[in-house]
């Protein structure tokens with residue numbers, strides 16, 4: 001691997017922080033670039049505690065080109081992993097302009113700054129949501145794309161933008177990673193998903209039911225054409241997902257141009273199966289109710305990860321049980337989430353906006 005540092009936008013967030021840990025443990029130098037909109041500086045402190053290595057951190061915005069160029073001039077960056085973005089499907093239907101501006105304009109500004117700094121390798125966080133309602137399960141990368149929400153469309157548009165750039169300028173390389181459903185937490189129980197407000201996703205919500213912060217879980221719909229009537233998703237342990245980014249970075253060294261990969265396990269679980277796996281991890285019954293379907297949910301999103309397995313030499317290895325156990329450990333260790341008040345050192349803040 002090239003010895004240059006990796007800039008990780010959104011590196012204080014859920015998937016970003018786990019990826020930073022894997023990078024540091026693999027001996028890579030990391031520069032985290034995050035505006036802390038949906039994260040805490042405490043995540044950076046915990047990364048250091050877990051790895052014994054201090055990542056370089058900047059509190060700065062991807063919309064801030066001057067800040068990006070300043071960071072690029074201070075460090076020798078070889079590649080960027082771009083996690084920074086807004087990610088709530090429901091919220092994106094209410095404030096679409098914020099989603100398009102942050103996720104699409106933010107990525108364009110980042111790509112422009114990278115181009116000026118002659119950094120031409122990018123790994124991008126895309127999503128299985130780009131597939132809409134796929135005609136074939138498990139879903140190959142060749143499946144038609146048809147995102148159904150503003151959030152999903154930001155991912156799809158950015159994929160097109162990066163692909164067009166790689167077509168126009170042959171010295172660019174990009175891995176578009178379509179994540180399925182990230183789950184679980186770091187096995188130390190020190191880091192995990194840190195939702196502000198009401199969690200959008202099933203597992204963080206159910207974990208909050210388990211510690212008594214929420215009454216019960218609502219399962220949306222039991223009349224889908226699946227084995228128990230609830231939706232099927234491909235839950236991938238966040239540590240496996242993080243490792244997929246290291247494999248993608250390595251792939252970029254072969255100058256592949258723009259390549260897409262599904263990062264999933266290839267095994268779908270129903271919501272009820274997931275609920276029972278978590279109940280088992282907690283060791284006692286937890287309240288849930290079945291309600292009506294939620295608009296926009298599709299019956300089954302299960303990855304065909306064969307392309308990533310072969311071309312990235314990467315495979316998800318951790319079980320659903322490990323995901324549930326780590327989530328429960330994290331939730332018990334840190335029931336209130338990470339502190340929003342952790343003070344960012346002044347020298348880490350750059351803001352020209």
Ligand SMILES: NC(=O)c1ccc[n+]([C@@H]2O[C@H](COP(=O)([O-])OP(=O)(O)OC[C@H]3O[C@@H](n4cnc5c(N)ncnc54)[C@H](O)[C@@H]3O)[C@@H](O)[C@H]2O)c1
Pocket residue numbers: 009010011012013014015016033034035036037038039060061062063082083084085086087102106125126127128179180181182
């Ligand atoms: N978690 C999922 O279920 C999931 C699934 C598919 C794809 N993704 C994508 O993966 C990426 C990471 O997701 P996550 O779950 O870790 O989310 P997250 O919210 O925990 O992390 C995103 C990080 O980006 C930062 N950020 C947002 N806008 C920024 C900006 N303008 N400048 C700098 N930093 C900014 C936030 O502060 C946060 O730390 C996102 O792009 C998301 O859309 C997530």
